[in-house]
Amino acid sequence: MSAGDFFYPRKMGMIILLGLEEVMGVNGVDALLQLAPLEEFSRQSLQAGKEQAIPFQKVGLLQSTLEQAYGPRGGRGLALRAGRACFKYGLREYGSLLGITETAFRLLPLPAKLFTGARVFADLFNRHTDQKVRVEEKDFKIFWHIDRCPLCWERKADEPICHLAVGLLQEALYWVSGGKVFHVEETACIARGDPACVILMDQTPLS
Numbered sequence: 321m322s323a324g325d326f327f328y329p330r331k332m333g334m335i336i337l338l339g340l341e342e343v344m345g346v347n348g349v350d351a352l353l354q355l356a357p358l359e360e361f362s363r364q365s366l367q368a369g370k371e372q373a374i375p376f377q378k379v380g381l382l383q384s385t386l387e388q389a390y391g392p393r394g395g396r397g398l399a400l401r402a403g404r405a406c407f408k409y410g411l412r413e414y415g416s417l418l419g420i421t422e423t424a425f426r427l428l429p430l431p432a433k434l435f436t437g438a439r440v441f442a443d444l445f446n447r448h449t450d451q452k453v454r455v456e457e458k459d460f461k462i463f464w465h466i467d468r469c470p471l472c473w474e475r476k477a478d479e480p481i482c483h484l485a486v487g488l489l490q491e492a493l494y495w496v497s498g499g500k501v502f503h504v505e506e507t508a509c510i511a512r513g514d515p516a517c518v519i520l521m522d523q524t525p526l527s
């Protein structure tokens with residue numbers, strides 16, 4: 321397989337587009353897509369295509385264009401917020417597959433609920449996209465290892481840059497815990513030369 325052979329499904333592209341539109345507005349997103357240029361993420365293109373999928377390279381380009389347009393800090397803030405906004409669109413699209421609305425899941429104690437939720441969520445990426453995720457639980461923390469990551473695909477950076485994933489996981493924890501806030505931080509990134517992108521999530525809430 322060559323680098324160009326990895327994809328997000330069109331549905332995932334639409335979820336990212338809706339998340340971005342929520343934080344930047346339709347015009348802001350249009351301007352961003354023209355700047356890149358990233359026709360693949362436009363509403364017309366996403367709605368028109370039947371089997372069309374989005375190459376990882378374009379997902380990486382979307383994040384780097386955000387930083388180019390708004391500066392590293394501004395781009396990071398927007399990506400985090402867009403990631404959080406994406407969660408509910410993802411739930412709408414894939415929620416029935418996750419099974420985490422079931423009673424047995426709801427009755428689990430919080431740390432087990434968070435870890436089970438993370439495993440089920442990782443499975444969704446593994447089965448429905450070319451992104452590869454492993455989850456591990458250690459010392460009251462969950463480690464979300466992204467072994468193949470679209471967000472920093474073909475990018476180089478001094479610091480971790482997969483902010484969209486951090487925002488998405490923050491919101492997932494908030495939702496699963498029924499409104500609690502947790503420390504979530506990306507501690508390793510392929511763009512920095514690490515073997516995987518790693519997002520650490522505390523299982524003990526901040527509030």
Ligand SMILES: [Zn+2]
Pocket residue numbers: 466469470471472473481482509510511517
């Ligand atoms: Zn990454």
